[in-house]
Amino acid sequence: MTSYVATERSVPTPTTVDSSRLRLFCGNSNPALAQEIAGYLGIPVGPRVSKGFADGELYIQIQESIRGCDVFLVQPTCAPVNDHLMELLIMVDACRRASARQITAVIPYYGYARADRKTAGRESITAKLVANLLKESGVNRVLAMDLHSAQIQGYFDIPCDHIYGAPVLVDYLATRDLGEVVVVSPDVGGVARARAFAKRMDDAPLAIIDKRRSAHNVAESLTVIGDVSGKTAVLVDDMIDTGGTISQGAKLLRQQGAKRVIACATHAVFSPPAVARLSEPGLFEEVVVTNSIPVAPEDRFPQLQMLSVANMLGETIWRIHEESSVSSMFR
Known part of the structure; x- marks a missing residue:
C-alpha cells in the first residue's frame, strides 16, 4: 500500500532559504486547522486585527512586519463563501501592501469550484472568476486540496499546487478490519478519483453507481455497475454537500447486498x-x-469520523517555502 502521512520534514534545508522569513496567517473560516499547521511547522500563527464595521465592511491589519517574507494565508472558502472569500482577498491586499516577498493562498476547500463550466447559456464560470480575483488581489501562488475538477488548476495564471486528501483517508481505512473491499464511485464523473483511491487500497476492485440528476442538489441513483454483494463498499467523493447523492448511493448498495458501507470525502460541506x-x-x-x-x-x-490534514498541508507549505518537490510526497 502506498500512502503518506507527514510526521517530519524530510527534505534538507537549502542554504539559500532563510526559514525565519516564513509567516503563516489565517482568516476566520478555519482557525483551528491553521493552529495545527502552525504547530507542525513550529511557528506561531501571525497576529492580525479583523473586525467588521456597522455596514458589514471588513477591516484587516497585519500586526507584524512581513517585509520580504514568504506569507501563507490559510483560508478555506467555505460557508459563508462570499464572506470568507472577501476576507481572503483583503488579507492578500494587506500583505501585498506590506511588501511580502511571496503570498500563497492556502485554500483547503475552494468555494465556487462546481461552477467550472457552462452547462447552459448566459451562465458564469465562477471558478475561473475567483481564480482571476485571487491573482489580481496579489496572490503569487495557490495551494488547494481536492479541487472539484482537475481543469480548475488551469484557471490560474499563477502556480497552483494541487494536493489530495486520499492518503490520509486511506491510512485511516488501513487501520480498520474491512474484509473484502470494493471502492465505489457515486457517479460516472468521479470514476478517475475512485480509481486512484482503489489503487492506493492495494488495487481494490471498482464499482460505479449510474445516476440521473434532475436538478442542482437533486440526484436519483439507478443501478450499480460492479459486484458489491457481501463486500465492504467504500463510497468515495471529493465532498459531501446535502448528502443526497451519497445517501441514495448507500441505499442502493445495501439493496445490492453490500455488507458494510463507508463514505469517504475530503470536504464536509454538510448543507x-x-x-x-x-x-x-x-x-x-x-x-x-x-x-x-x-x-x-x-x-x-455518531458515524462521523474526522481526520486532520494539517500535517500534510504543513509539509506542503514547508516544501513550497524551501522550493522543494511537492509531488514527491505522494509517490
Whole structure:
C-alpha cells in the first residue's frame, strides 16, 4: 500500500532559504486547522486585527512586519463563501501592501469550484472568476486540496499546487478490519478519483453507481455497475454537500447486498439536510471526512469520523517555502 502521512520534514534545508522569513496567517473560516499547521511547522500563527464595521465592511491589519517574507494565508472558502472569500482577498491586499516577498493562498476547500463550466447559456464560470480575483488581489501562488475538477488548476495564471486528501483517508481505512473491499464511485464523473483511491487500497476492485440528476442538489441513483454483494463498499467523493447523492448511493448498495458501507470525502460541506441523511440508522457504518472545513458541534453525529490534514498541508507549505518537490510526497 502506498500512502503518506507527514510526521517530519524530510527534505534538507537549502542554504539559500532563510526559514525565519516564513509567516503563516489565517482568516476566520478555519482557525483551528491553521493552529495545527502552525504547530507542525513550529511557528506561531501571525497576529492580525479583523473586525467588521456597522455596514458589514471588513477591516484587516497585519500586526507584524512581513517585509520580504514568504506569507501563507490559510483560508478555506467555505460557508459563508462570499464572506470568507472577501476576507481572503483583503488579507492578500494587506500583505501585498506590506511588501511580502511571496503570498500563497492556502485554500483547503475552494468555494465556487462546481461552477467550472457552462452547462447552459448566459451562465458564469465562477471558478475561473475567483481564480482571476485571487491573482489580481496579489496572490503569487495557490495551494488547494481536492479541487472539484482537475481543469480548475488551469484557471490560474499563477502556480497552483494541487494536493489530495486520499492518503490520509486511506491510512485511516488501513487501520480498520474491512474484509473484502470494493471502492465505489457515486457517479460516472468521479470514476478517475475512485480509481486512484482503489489503487492506493492495494488495487481494490471498482464499482460505479449510474445516476440521473434532475436538478442542482437533486440526484436519483439507478443501478450499480460492479459486484458489491457481501463486500465492504467504500463510497468515495471529493465532498459531501446535502448528502443526497451519497445517501441514495448507500441505499442502493445495501439493496445490492453490500455488507458494510463507508463514505469517504475530503470536504464536509454538510448543507441541510446532510446530517439527517448521513446519520440515518443502518445506512453508513462510518462517514469519514477531513478537517478541511470545520464541522460545527451540532452537525456531528455518531458515524462521523474526522481526520486532520494539517500535517500534510504543513509539509506542503514547508516544501513550497524551501522550493522543494511537492509531488514527491505522494509517490
